[in-house]
Amino acid sequence: MVVLVLVALVTAGVVIGAGAAPNARVKSAATLIVSGIRVAYVRSSATSKPMRLVFDIDHSTLMLEEADKPMLVRRDDETPAAGAQAATPQEQEALAQAEKIVKGPRPARPVFKGVKALGFESDDPAKGRELGSGVRIRRFDVAHSKEPQYEGRGYLYFWSGGMTERAAIQIARSGSDETQLTVVVSPLMGKATIVGGAKTIDAEREDKGEREDRGF
8 A cells, every 4th residue: 555655646746747847848938028028128218229029930939120210010011020021931922912912102111130139149139039848839919910820920019119019929838739828918018927828819909999009
C-alpha cells in the first residue's frame, strides 16, 4: 500500500510538472507582448513617430517598427497593413489587387522599418523576438481589421498623441486549439491587460460612437 501511494504521488508530480512548464511559457509570452505594447506606446510619444508591433502569427515572433512619415490607419483598406506599405509578398499581392479597384489619386504609403529598443535590441530588428518554445498566437483581433487573423502578419499601431488601437491577442500552446491567455489592449491609455481564456473585440466593433475608434 505504501509503495502504491508513493508511486501515485510521484506520477502526480510528473503530470503537474509537465503542465506547469507550458503554462509558464504562455504566461511569459503574454508578458513579452504587454512589454512590447508599453515600449511602442512610450516610444511613439517620445519620438512623435507612428510605431507598430508586428505579430508574425506563422512564426510566433514579435517585432517593433517605426514609420518614416505620419499615417492614419484606414478601415477601408483591405490589406493587413491598413494604409502602410506592404511588407510581405502576400501583402504586396493584396495591395496590387486593391489598387486596381480603387481609382483616382492615392497618398503615398508610409514605410515601416524595424528599430532597436528596450527588449528589441537584436542585431537584426526585422527578426523580432520569439514568443517562446511551445507557444503560438491563436487569434489576432485589432480595431482596423474587419476580420480576426489566424495566420500571416497582424499589426497594432501607435501614434504620437498617446493613442493606440483596441486589440485582443489570444495565446495558446503549440498543437492546442484552446486559448490559455488573452492580451487585451485599451486604446486611449495603451494599457494592456492579461486575462484568462479567449477574449475578442467583436462586441466593441459594433459600437461606432466611442472616441477611441474615431479617425480610422
